[in-house]
Amino acid sequence: MANPLFKEFKPVSSKQWKQQIQFEIQGSDYNETLVWHSAEDIKVKPFYHSDESEKRYNTSKATGGFSICQNIFVYDLAKSIERANQTLLRGAESIRFTIEDPETDVTKLLADLPLEKIIVYFQLSFLSIDFVKKIEVLAKSKKATIFCNIDPVGHLARDGNWYSTSEKDNFDTLNSLFTETETISLLAIDASLYQNAGANMVQQIAYALAHANEYFNKIPNISHPIVFEIAVGTNYFFEIAKLRALRSLFNIIATEYGHNFDCHLLVTPTKRNKTIYDYNVNLLRTTTECMSAILGGADAIANLPYDALYHKDNEFGDRIARNQLLILKHESYFDKVNNAADGSYYIESLTKQLAEKALLLFKEIEANGGFLKQLQDGIIKRKIQESADKEQALFDSGKEILLGTNKYPNKADRMGHDLELFPFVKVKPRKTLISPIIEKRLAEKPEQERLSTES
Numbered sequence: 260m261a262n263p264l265f266k267e268f269k270p271v272s273s274k275q276w277k278q279q280i281q282f283e284i285q286g287s288d289y290n291e292t293l294v295w296h297s298a299e300d301i302k303v304k305p306f307y308h309s310d311e312s313e314k315r316y317n318t319s320k321a322t323g324g325f326s327i328c329q330n331i332f333v334y335d336l337a338k339s340i341e342r343a344n345q346t347l348l349r350g351a352e353s354i355r356f357t358i359e360d361p362e363t364d365v366t367k368l369l370a371d372l373p374l375e376k377i378i379v380y381f382q383l384s385f386l387s388i389d390f391v392k393k394i395e396v397l398a399k400s401k402k403a404t405i406f407c408n409i410d411p412v413g414h415l416a417r418d419g420n421w422y423s424t425s426e427k428d429n430f431d432t433l434n435s436l437f438t439e440t441e442t443i444s445l446l447a448i449d450a451s452l453y454q455n456a457g458a459n460m461v462q463q464i465a466y467a468l469a470h471a472n473e474y475f476n477k478i479p480n481i482s483h484p485i486v487f488e489i490a491v492g493t494n495y496f497f498e499i500a501k502l503r504a505l506r507s508l509f510n511i512i513a514t515e516y517g518h519n520f521d522c523h524l525l526v527t528p529t530k531r532n533k534t535i536y537d538y539n540v541n542l543l544r545t546t547t548e549c550m551s552a553i554l555g556g557a558d559a560i561a562n563l564p565y566d567a568l569y570h571k572d573n574e575f576g577d578r579i580a581r582n583q584l585l586i587l588k589h590e591s592y593f594d595k596v597n598n599a600a601d602g603s604y605y606i607e608s609l610t611k612q613l614a615e616k617a618l619l620l621f622k623e624i625e626a627n628g629g630f631l632k633q634l635q636d637g638i639i640k641r642k643i644q645e646s647a648d649k650e651q652a653l654f655d656s657g658k659e660i661l662l663g664t665n666k667y668p669n670k671a672d673r674m675g676h677d678l679e680l681f682p683f684v685k686v687k688p689r690k691t692l693i694s695p696i697i698e699k700r701l702a703e704k705p706e707q708e709r710l711s712t713e714s
Contacts, residue, residue, distance in 0.1 A: 273308035280305065297497065298649065299461040301612045307604035324594065325553055326352040326378055327584045328525065328561035332572065333358045336368060343372060349578065350585045353378035353559050355408075355525070361387045365394055374403035378559065380486070380525065381407045384414075386422035386432050391440065398442040406486050406523065408447030409433065412473050416634055417452050419691025426631075430477050437480050444483035444523070446474055451490035455530050455698035457647020460501045460613055463489075465620035466639060468508055469630035472621075475516045476629075484520045485509075490529040491548045491555070498548065499600050500609035502526070502555030508614055508621070526552040528563040534702045535682050536672050536709065537663025541565040546583055553593045554600050560584060568682040568700075569674065640696050647699065654701045664702045674706075675713045683707060 277289065284292055293305040329351040333339045343354050356368065358381060369379065374397070381394065391407055398405045411429040414422055421429045436445055450467035458466065467487060474481065487505065491498040502524060509522045528548040533541050542565045552560050562584055564576030587593045600606045624630055633639050653659040660666045683703050 273306075273311050276306060276308065297494075298459045298646070299613065299616060301497070301609060301616075304608075307608060309604065312604045312607065325557050325588070326559045327581060327588065328353040328355055328378075328380070328559045329577070329581065330355050330357065330561050332356075333360075333363055333368065336364060340368060340371060343368075346577070346581065347373070347377065350581050351377075353380065355380040355382055355561055357382040357384075359384045361385045361390050363390075365390065366397060369394075369397050369403075374398075374401040374405075378404045378406070380559075381405070383407065383409060386411065386429060388432060388436060388439070391436055391443070391445070395440040395443050403442075405442075406444045406447070406525075408449075408486050408488065408525075409436075409445050410447045410449050412470055412631060412634070413447070413449030413452065415693065416639070416696050417449065419689075419693050419695035421692070434478055437478060437482075441482075444486065446478075446481065446483075447486040447488060449488050451488045451527060451529075452696055452698065453643060454490035454492065456643050456696050457531065457650055457699065458643045459646045459650075460494075460497060461616045461620055462642065462646060464501060464505050464508065464613060464617035465624065466630065467505060468512060468617070468621050469624045471509065471522075472512060472625065473629060473631050475512070475518075481518060482520070484523040486523045486525050489524055489526045489552075489557075490531075491526055491551050492529045492532055493544050493547055495547055495551050496606055497609055497613075498551035499555040500606050500613050502552065502557065503600070503606070503610045504614035504617060506556055507610070508618060523559075524552075524555075524557045525559045525561065526555075526557040527561045528552075530563065530568070530698060531700055532661060532702075533563070533568055533700060534661055534664045535569050535674050535678070535706055536702075537669055538565055538569075540661075540663045542579070542583070545580070546587075549584060549587060550593070553587060556598075569678045569680050571679045635693050637694060640694060643696060651701060655704075659701070661702055664705060673713055675710050 280293070281289055295303050297303065327350060329343070329346040331339055331342055331346075331354055333356050339356070346354070354372075354377065356379065358365075372379070383390070386409065391409075394405055394407060397403065411422055411433065414420075423429060423432070433445070448467050448470050450463060450470065453463045453466050467489075471485060474485070487509075489502065489505070491501070506522055506524065513520065528545040532544060545563055545565065549560055549562055562580035564570075564580040566573070566576045570576060624633055627633060630639070650659065654661070654665060657665055663669065683706075684697060684699050
């Protein structure tokens with residue numbers, strides 16, 4: 260029998276709620292007092308109501324089926340193989356191999372992995388037809404799902420140089436690979452760089468789309484999903500909306516080129532808000548960031564270990580990071596509900612606003628020569644730096660808070676003895692075609708000052 264309780268109450272319209280709120284704030288301006296604006300100029304209202312809601316924003320992706328991804332840097336081949344197999348036994352469902360040496364025996368690396376059951380990503384710091392063709396042979400013979408995250412434009416943005424001598428060489432090689440492979444996915448968009456360098460969310464979405472549009476224009480026969488490597492921060496609902504808006508806009512743009520494949524979101528927590536002091540707070544940050552990634556529709560999530568800034572890869576840090584995702588997936592049941600964010604008037608509103616602003620910026624980039632031209636002219640870096648400077652000023656003034664760093668720091672905390680890695684921006688003077696976009700954390704300056712005074 261239906262519960263008649265709520266039939267006793269008359270529905271309250273949004274207009275009536277606003278009138279009551281206006282009475283409670285005693286004549287203060289509603290918009291000035293209760294509506295706040297984010298760094299992206301997104302309007303956030305104090306409440307959302309069904310009579311003001313818009314049609315659901317279509318993300319066309321069920322959010323339950325994400326895979327737990329393990330990052331592995333391949334240096335010692337035997338150790339990397341052992342580590343890959345161990346992490347799969349302990350809950351990982353996909354692996355991202357980072358390879359810098361084109362002489363790495365990729366056939367041996369993959370030989371003993373259960374390729375029919377897992378997804379493999381390759382992060383290559385070089386562009387080699389022979390290397391990729393070896394991966395293609397393996398993928399075809401074992402019916403494996405493999406993504407070679409090749410991104411010449413992203414390499415230029417991050418490194419300042421192309422993989423090889425010129426833009427033409429890079430795209431000629433990439434087009435050759437598309438004609439010689441049919442099983443593996445080749446393209447990736449490294450959009451994590453923009454977030455970690457300080458871009459706001461509208462910029463992150465627009466730059467990722469304009470970045471992808473360069474490939475749509477220069478590579479006519481793309482047939483596999485494009486991987487978007489995305490970083491997410493702790494603005495919980497905004498990050499959910501960011502991923503939803505990105506996927507929706509990508510589908511619109513891809514359709515214009517006659518493509519019917521979806522994008523593939525490989526998501527990682529941001530480094531920008533991570534700290535070396537009070538490092539256990541990083542666990543809280545990465546947990547909420549992974550939750551945003553899941554609810555936003557990530558296909559795979561590679562968590563960031565709490566000690567990744569200052570420790571070399573280690574089993575304990577990896578295990579904790581992996582267990583965070585295992586808890587979310589198997590104990591918190593985040594994999595059981597598809598599109599859990601659907602129907603949230605707040606998230607739908609954020610998604611719509613982010614998508615509209617990002618689409619405007621995307622069109623502006625395309626009208627002014629495209630992403631690659633603006634990247635080479637230094638415009639993209641300058642715009643990101645402007646956003647990063649605004650966020651840095653908020654952090655420096657205490658308006659943006661990182662607990663344990665600029666709020667409630669533990670003065671007795673000592674880290675100088677524990678640094679295995681240099682956790683700050685490294686400056687390497689060298690000749691580059693363009694000035695690269697540099698990732699930088701918010702807490703670097705106060706951390707350096709504290710380290711210098713440690714006794």
